[in-house]
Amino acid sequence: MSKPVSALMGAAYDGIVRVEECGLQGMITLRGDLASKPVIAAATGATGQEMPGQRRANVAGESGLCWMSPDELLVLVPHAEVSAKLAAMTTALGDAHSLAVNVSDARAMFRVSGEHAREVMAKLAPVDFAPGAFGPGDFRRSRLAQVAGAFWMEEDGSFRIICFRSVADYVFKLLKVAAQPGSAVGVF
Amino acid sequence: MLILHCPYCGVDADETELAAGGEAHLKRFGPGSSDDELHGYLFARENPKGVHLERWRHASGCGKWFHAARCTATLEVFGTYKAQVSGPPQEIRDAISARRPGWSWREFS
Numbered sequence A: 001m002s003k004p005v006s007a008l009m010g011a012a013y014d015g016i017v018r019v020e021e022c023g024l025q026g027m028i029t030l031r032g033d034l035a036s037k038p039v040i041a042a043a044t045g046a047t048g049q050e051m052p053g054q055r056r057a058n059v060a061g062e063s064g065l066c067w068m069s070p071d072e073l074l075v076l077v078p079h080a081e082v083s084a085k086l087a088a089m090t091t092a093l094g095d096a097h098s099l100a101v102n103v104s105d106a107r108a109m110f111r112v113s114g115e116h117a118r119e120v121m122a123k124l125a126p127v128d129f130a131p132g133a134f135g136p137g138d139f140r141r142s143r144l145a146q147v148a149g150a151f152w153m154e155e156d157g158s159f160r161i162i163c164f165r166s167v168a169d170y171v172f173k174l175l176k177v178a179a180q181p182g183s184a185v186g187v188f
Numbered sequence B: 001m002l003i004l005h006c007p008y009c010g011v012d013a014d015e016t017e018l019a020a021g022g023e024a025h026l027k028r029f030g031p032g033s034s035d036d037e038l039h040g041y042l043f044a045r046e047n048p049k050g051v052h053l054e055r056w057r058h059a060s061g062c063g064k065w066f067h068a069a070r071c072t073a074t075l076e077v078f079g080t081y082k083a084q085v086s087g088p089p090q091e092i093r094d095a096i097s098a099r100r101p102g103w104s105w106r107e108f109s
Helices: A037-047 A079-093 A117-122 A165-178 B035-043 B090-099
Strands: A012-014 A018-021 A026-032 A057-060 A063-069 A072-077 A098-102 A107-113 A139-144 A147-153 A159-164 B003-005 B012-014 B019-023 B051-057 B065-071 B077-082
Touching: A012 A165, A018 A165, A026 A037, A026 A079, A037 A063, A037 A072, A037 A079, A037 A098, A063 A139, A063 A147, A072 A079, A079 A098, A107 A117, A107 A165, A147 A165, A159 A165, B003 B077, B065 B090, B077 B090
Parallel strands: none
Antiparallel strands: A012 A018, A018 A107, A026 A072, A026 A098, A057 A063, A063 A072, A107 A159, A139 A147, A147 A159, B003 B012, B019 B051, B051 B065, B065 B077
């Protein structure tokens, strides 16, 4: 079998923040009634995380649950375990009206870390990143300049960003420009 | 700049996150309807100066369709509400009446 590689092979950039591509990440889209027992069992069973509230992400390392919409979760699992986790989830879902699909290879993931991470994000997305409005565990689906993107804040104040793999190069270049040395605004 | 509250994900979404979906509460006329009804369904649209009910989609967000009641003259937003209704709910009508007494839009007032 061919060896899977991530979109940008772990490319990284150091500016006013550090921008790095996170490499391979298993992702499963789960749609269904988020209040139904089979869906909760499938989601929590695959990740060991609790169900996230509205616009929240419960993520530890490579496993977690992200709230995408009132009927959709993004399930993060280690890339090597996607097939096994998906099979277990499909079993747990049983006859429930739901859908679980492996979307790992359709996506790319970045990390933005450093003192100015909020600023770099605020340059690209129409979201209020003020410390009182967006904190650790908060999750948003929005856009990054001209393409769709989703992101959440981690406990250490860094951001993780998910975008479509087809636009990974565009998003990386966006982040590099937004993180150019000397481009700090100092607004937060 | 228009900011609409998405009733599904609770975000005050910037206009650039949204996609306009045209007029709200259209009644569909399909096979078996008269030519006039089909013509009205396809082509006849309100174009008010004032209170207007519209469909919007939180395209770069949760992806859900919702409704918005706003004023085309001042861009004032009276409220947003979910898509699974065939007319504006009472609290939206009250909110519009508070700002635009005597308003009417198609069969709603």
